[in-house]
Amino acid sequence: MIETKTIPSFRLYDGAAIPCIGMGTFGSDRVAPDEVAGAVAGGLRAGYRLFDCAACYGNEDKLGEVFAGALDEGAVKREELFIMSKVWNDMHRDVAASAEKSIRELQCGYLDMLFIHWPFPNYHAPFCDVNSRNPDSKPFSVSEFTDTYRQIEELVSRGLVRHIGISNMTVPKLDAVLGKLKIQPAACETELHPCFQQEELVAYLKARDILPIGYMPLGSPRRPERDILPEDVADMEQPALVRIAEKYSVHPAIICLRWALQRGVLPIPFSVHNYEANLASALMPELTQEEMRDIASLECGNRLVKGQVFLWPGAKDWHDLWDEDGTIAG
Ligand SMILES: NC(=O)c1ccc[n+]([C@@H]2O[C@H](COP(=O)([O-])OP(=O)(O)OC[C@H]3O[C@@H](n4cnc5c(N)ncnc54)[C@H](OP(=O)(O)O)[C@@H]3O)[C@@H](O)[C@H]2O)c1
Numbered sequence: 001m002i003e004t005k006t007i008p009s010f011r012l013y014d015g016a017a018i019p020c021i022g023m024g025t026f027g028s029d030r031v032a033p034d035e036v037a038g039a040v041a042g043g044l045r046a047g048y049r050l051f052d053c054a055a056c057y058g059n060e061d062k063l064g065e066v067f068a069g070a071l072d073e074g075a076v077k078r079e080e081l082f083i084m085s086k087v088w089n090d091m092h093r094d095v096a097a098s099a100e101k102s103i104r105e106l107q108c109g110y111l112d113m114l115f116i117h118w119p120f121p122n123y124h125a126p127f128c129d130v131n132s133r134n135p136d137s138k139p140f141s142v143s144e145f146t147d148t149y150r151q152i153e154e155l156v157s158r159g160l161v162r163h164i165g166i167s168n169m170t171v172p173k174l175d176a177v178l179g180k181l182k183i184q185p186a187a188c189e190t191e192l193h194p195c196f197q198q199e200e201l202v203a204y205l206k207a208r209d210i211l212p213i214g215y216m217p218l219g220s221p222r223r224p225e226r227d228i229l230p231e232d233v234a235d236m237e238q239p240a241l242v243r244i245a246e247k248y249s250v251h252p253a254i255i256c257l258r259w260a261l262q263r264g265v266l267p268i269p270f271s272v273h274n275y276e277a278n279l280a281s282a283l284m285p286e287l288t289q290e291e292m293r294d295i296a297s298l299e300c301g302n303r304l305v306k307g308q309v310f311l312w313p314g315a316k317d318w319h320d321l322w323d324e325d326g327t328i329a330g
Contacts, residue, residue, distance in 0.1 A: 001045060001046055001047055001276075002046060002047035002276070002279050002280060002283070003047065004019075004047045004049055004080070006283060007019050007020060007021065007047065007049075007279065007282050007283070008020045008282060010211055010264075010266055012163060012186045012187070012211060013184055013186060013209040013210070014163075014186070016162070016163065016186075018050060018082050018112075018187075018211070018266065019048070019049050019050040019082060020261055020266055020282055021048075021050070021257065021261065021266065021267055021268070021269075021278070021279060021281065021282050022048065022050030022051060022052050022082070022084075022213075022266065022267075022268040023039070023040065023043045023048045023050065023051050023052065023268065023269070023270070023271075023275060024052050024215065024268045024269055024270030024271075025039075025040060025051060025052060025053050025054070025057055025059060025063060025270065026052075026054065026057045026270060027057065027058075027059065027270075028220070028222055028223050028224050028270070029126065029127050029224045029225075030222055030224075031270075031272060033058060033059035033061075033062040034062060035272060036057075036059050036062065036063070036272075037059065037062035037063055037065065037066050038272070039270075039271065039272045039275060040063050040066050040067075041066045041069075041070075042275060042276075043275045043279075044066065044070050044075065044076060045075075046275060046276040046279055047276075047279055048275065048279055049076070049080055049081055049082055050081075050082040050084070050268075051063070051081070051082070051083055051084065052084050052189070052213075052215075052268040053083065053084060053085045053086075053102070053106060054085055054086035054088070054115075054117060055085060055086060055087065055088045055091070055098055055101065055102050055117075056086070056088040056089075056117065056123075056126070058126060060085065060101075060102055060105040060106050061105040063105075063106060064104075064105045064106040064107035064108070065107070067081070067083070067106060067107055067108055068107040071107075078108065078109060081108070081112070082112040082113070083106060083108045083111060083112050084111065084112060084113040084114070084115065084165065085099070085102040085103075085106065085111050085113075085114055085115070086114070086115040086116070086117035086165075086167065087099065087114065087115070087116055087117060087148070087152075088117055088123060089117065089118050089120060089121050089122055089123035089310075090121070090123040092116070092121040092144065092147075092148040093121070093148075095148060095151035095152055095155065096151060096154070096155060099111065099114055099152075099155050099160055099161060100160070102114075103160060110159060110160050110161065110162060111160065111161045111162065112162045112163060113161070113162065113163040113164070113165045113186060113187060114152055114155065114161045114163075114164060114165065115164075115165035115166060115167045115187075115189055116145070116148055116149065116152070116165070116166050116167060117167055117168070118167065118168050118307075118310060119140055119145050119166070119167075119168060119169055119173055120137070120138065120139070120140055120310055120312075120321075121138065121144065121148075122134055122136075122137035122138065122310040122311075122312060123310075124309040124310070127224075128226065128309055129225065129226055130225070130226040130227075130308050130309065131308075132226075132309050133309065133311060133313075134309075135313060137310060137311060137312035137313070138312050139312050139315070139320075139328075139329060139330025140173060140328055140329075140330055141330075142176050142177055142180070145173075145177055146177055146180045146181065149164065149166075149177070149181055150182075152164050153181075153182050153183050156183055163186035163187070164183055164184075164185050164186060165185060165186060165187045165188065165189060165213075166185045166187075166188050166189075166210075167188065167189040167190065167215075168189075168190060168191075168305075168307070169188055169190065169201075170201070170322055170323040170328075171200060171201055171204050171323070171326075172323040172326055172327060172328050173323065173328060174188075174204065174205075176328060178208070184208075184209070184210070185210050186210065186211060187210060187211040187212070187213050187266075188201075188205050188210050188211070188212055188213065189213040189214075189215055189268075190212065190213070190214070190215065191214070191215055191216050191303060191304060191305050192212065192214030192215070192216075192217060192260065192265055192267075193214065193216055193217050193218060193219045193220075193235050193256060193304075194219070194235045194238065194241060194256055194259065194295050194298040194299070195219060195233045195235045195238070195298055195299065195300050195301075195302040196299070196300075196301065196302045196303050196304065197296070197299045199299070202263070202264075202265065206264060211266060212264070212265045212266070213265070213266045213267075213268060214260050214265045214266065214267045214268065215268060216304055216305070217256055217257060217260050217265075217267035217268065217269050218235060218236055218253045218256050218257075218269055219233075219234060219235030219236060219256070219302075219304065220270075220304055221234065221236065223304060223305075226308070226309060227304050227305050227306070229306075232302060232304060233300060233302045235252075235256060235298070235302075236251075236252040236253055236256065237252070238252075238298050240294045240295065240297070240298060241255050241256065241295065241298070244287065244291050244294065244295070248284060248285070250277070250281075250284065251274070251277065253269070253274065253277075253278065254277060254278065254280070254281045254284065255287070255295070257269060257278055257281035257282075258281045258284055258286075258287055259287060259291075259292065259295045261281070261282060262286065262287055262292060263292070303322070306318035306321075307321045307322075312330075315329065316329075
């Protein structure tokens with residue numbers, strides 16, 4: 001067990017503290033809800049206080065039993081927890097119902113952060129394969145996005161949500177919407193790992209006091225089948241990472257997490273078996289400048305979540321989701 005108060009925090013734009021590392025809770029279509037709940041219970045005992053949940057992970061009811069149990073037995077106080085959830089793409093027109101269900105299932109009274117999970121209302125069924133398409137899918141719309149966001153702003157004024165998060169955004173989409181929001185987003189959750197660093201996006205967020213939260217911080221070796229392509233690179237097997245890990249006598253996973261922290265990114269690794277070691281990455285010695293540079297040089301544009309299942313009729317291919325030429329496709 002790690003003494004929770006020794007884990008450093010990041011500060012959000014409004015001064016609120018958020019633990020510098022959190023626990024992911026997406027079972028990647030492979031780990032059943034009970035097993036994820038078991039990991040969250042172990043994570044709480046190990047010292048985690050930040051949990052990255054989502055309506056579409058299909059396990060918030062099981063995680064809620066764990067949170068309620070820990071609160072009831074006095075193992076933790078509600079104000080010590082930082083519980084995040086996300087509105088799934090099929091609920092953009094009824095955010096309140098989605099948030100109220102998440103709060104009810106998580107048994108947490110309010111959410112410390114509620115994210116718009118994807119900036120499109122395009123949804124796919126759980127366990128779908130890479131060729132699955134929803135004919136109702138649409139390209140990004142500034143007015144639909146800002147309307148979804150406005151609904152979360154209302155939840156903030158009702159006291160049900162403390163901070164607003166956005167996810168899977170790009171610089172052009174941020175440019176299009178940021179000036180139209182009453183409450184500033186506190187964080188942006190996005191794919192970030194050594195082989196996919198999104199330096200421009202990270203710098204853009206930091207310059208605007210929006211905390212970058214890195215999902216798949218280890219390169220998600222057990223991600224869903226639909227997100228695996230033969231040309232994908234395995235982050236944790238990169239020789240530079242293996243070499244640095246050997247020096248510190250830790251697994252390369254720990255170096256991925258330490259690197260994220262030192263570049264000002266909050267990582268949310270998922271783990272059933274290694275969560276305590278992951279938390280300890282926040283307390284290990286600092287990587288040297290040279291090690292940070294060696295890891296920076298692993299960047300190779302290896303986006304793992306291409307998002308094919310969110311494509312709309314008429315879209316060219318998954319690159320259209322990510323505005324790579326600096327304009328919003330649609
Ligand atoms: N906003 C979004 O759209 C979005 C998208 C994807 C993910 N997320 C969030 O990000 C979280 C993390 O992403 P992820 O779960 O896909 O990928 P990840 O955290 O990069 O990788 C998790 C995998 O790494 C293994 N692992 C963890 N720690 C390890 C260690 N110390 N040594 C060796 N192996 C280790 C885990 O195995 P063990 O269980 O055996 O340890 C698990 O298979 C998700 O759970 C979810 O909360 C958000």
